[in-house]
Every structure is written in structure tokens, then in C-alpha cells.
Amino acid sequence: MRKKTALFIITILICIVSLTACSSTEQFFVFGTFLDVTIDGISSSKLVGQINNYMVGLEEVLSPTIEGSDLYKINNAKAGEAIHCGEDTMALFAVAETLHKLTDGAYDPTIYPLVRLWNFSGDKFSHVEGKTPPTDDAISNALRLVGFDKVFAIDHVAGTVTKKQGYDNAMVDFGGMAKGYAVDKAMDSLDKKALINLGGNIGAIGKDYTIGIGNPRESVTAYYGSFTLCQGQLISTSGDYERCFFHEGERYHHILNPATGKPSNSGLISVSIVCSDGAVGDALSTAVMVLGAEKGKEVVARISSVLGLDISAILIFSDLSFEVVGQIDFVKKA
């Protein structure tokens, strides 16, 4: 009889567990955007919380607007003052060095003074009516502080970053790379089936997911097409529709060309990069927006071969046509 009672209780428990603990989805706010984590399996809720805590910790090191962060210290330092940085900051400087070189300067995190001048930084951006672009003089003044190899001396052995002489006002921001990096690092800590979405930087762990690419025009919210994001891969999308304002009928968006100091005008309005390295994918989506389709494809091929990465891309043009680079099953929504 006791055996039967035990069997009965176990059966009920199995039923309850199978009904309630399929997966956990939670949303958080970090890196100035939303973090959406879905993990399959029992006791996943705790893991979801751990991922959020991890991201909050990373933001405290990498955000240029949080006092005491590595980037805040670098940006507020004088020329010649060596700033000691943590492991994550130095890792991002290393990726930035490589990508700045391989994209011929199209990815440049020292563009931050211009991002601030245009009011596109997270702490300054808003849809205030009557917003105007900065003057050409102001842009060329700020451009003097831009140039990753020109303004910073990076010592990977000592773990320090130093502004070079004459560049006291130079500033750096990994906004175009940190979110991809954060998702990538969070993926490493998980061995369950999970989907991590940090403001459109999405990583798939343990199984394949169907991902939609945001529609750059009809509506900011519907999607343009979809594809299968294979496990272990991440996607990052940059578009001219995200942080933008209109002045005299012209669109001014947040993806600035480091060569001109103005919003990119390459014929591409959205670029998605799919690869297994979150930081590279995130930075590359920005760089290809700046470079345009032809040069962008060359750079994607160059980075694939130099870094040994399998990189795919979805390019959307201003006439809303698209091109797929690499091996993904992208289908435009009917």
C-alpha cells in the first residue's frame, strides 16, 4: 500500500513538473535596452537571473556613462595617463584593434565624441521635435579626435590604455560591440537550450531558433524576413531606422561614418551579421552599413579568412531589396 501511495505522489509530481517547468522567460533592462532570456528546463528561472546579474556587472565596467567604469576612467583621463582596465575591457580593445584594421577604419569606437555631438548617445538621445544636425565646423572639430590607432596607445601586457599627446578630449565607446560581446560571454556559461536577446543581439544555445529581421521601413516593429539561427551562432543587426531623427525631410541616423562624421549613406539601410563571435558580428554590422554592399562583402570575406570565422550577412538596400551573403536559409516575408 505504501508503495502505491509513493507511486501516486510521484506521478502527480511528474504531471505538475511537466506542466509548469517547461521554460523560463524574463525581461530585464541593461545596456540601455531590454534583455530577453528564455531557458528551457527545470530550475531555469535562477539561471535567467544569473545572466542578468552578469550583464549588469559587464555594463558597470563597459558603459562610458557609468562613473567609475573602465571606459568612464579612460574618457576622463588626460593624455599620457595610463588607465588600468579589466579583462573584458582589454578583450574589447583587442577586437576593436583588429576590426578597425580589417574594416579599413569603418568600425571605429573612437567616434564617440561625434556620437555625443549628434546627441545619439544613450544618455542624450530622444525624439525631441525640431532636432537639427550639428554644423560642419562642429563636425570637423570633433573628427580630429577620431582615429583608433591615432588617439590611443594600448598595452596588452600591462593591461592599460593611454591617450596619446594632443588627444585629451578623445573618447571611446564600445556601444557597437559590447552587446554582442555580452551575449556571447553569457552563452558560454549556459549548457541548456536557451535564447538570449539583448536589444536585437541574439544568441542561440543548444538548439536552432527562427529569427526575424526587423523591417526597416513599413513599420519599425514588423519583420522583413526570417531565417534559422543555428545553435552556437549569434546575430547582430544595425539599421538606419533605430536611433534617428528627421530634419527638413531628411533622415539622420546613429550609424556615423568615421570618415565624414555624418550618418552613413551607403545605400544600405539594414545589415545583419550571423557568426559565432558576438563582438565581431556586432561591430561588423555597423562597419558594413558604413562601407556599403560591395566593399562590405569584401571586408566580410577578409575577416572570415583572417579570423577563421564562418560569417553570413543579410543586407537590405534603400529600395527594400535584399541580398544574402553566405550559408543561411533567409526567406523574405510574403
Add this chain to the structure above:
Amino acid sequence: MKNKLFKDIFKKGDILIAVVLIVAVVLTAVFATRTEESFVEIYVDGHLAYQLDLDADIVVDLADTIHKIDLVVEVKDGMVKVTESNCPDKLCVHSSAVSSAGGMIICLPNKVVVKVTPKEVDAIS
């Protein structure tokens, strides 16, 4: 006679287990097919505060239930949008309405996310 045979094979506990299993199967089926409809999810500070049917018109004023958040979400004709908010920049109010094709309206100052995930995709980049 028949009844006696039935009682010989099945004890009370067996029937109870059978009933529990049937209920579990039915509930699982109900839960598994629920996602076929388009739902609007409203998250406040990371927690799911409302789950609304996209096909049923409704106006939800978060101020009624959540202290300090003066934000109004309206579901009308299969579309959801934020119609009012006490945040400074009103990015959420200026955001396009979201249909069953999916998308998100975010109000960072209020930490509110209004989300419709289309059934065909798991997330949007």
C-alpha cells in the same frame, strides 16, 4: 459479475492515477496549443504584468495597478500601441503600433515593454 472482474483488475489507486494522467494530458494539450493565438505581453520592470488577447479591444492604464507608472496601452483592431506615457521623451508613444506580425514597444524610463511575438519566429533582430 462484470463489475467484480473490473474491481479485481483495477484498484481504487489505479483509477485515481488514470484520472490524473488523463487530466495532465488534456491540460498539456491546452497549454501547448495556446500559443497559436497572438498575445500581447506587457512587462513591467522585467515581470509579466499583463497578457492580453490581440483580437479583443481593450485599454489598459498601468497607473491603475502599478504605482508611479502612468502609461496607457490600447489594443484596437488587432493592433497594440502606447497612447499615453508620463516619460520625458515619449519614444514609446511615437513608436508604431504592433500587429500580429510581431514587434515591441519599449519605454525605458518606465521600464515597460509591450511585446507581440509572432508565432512564426522566436525573436526579432
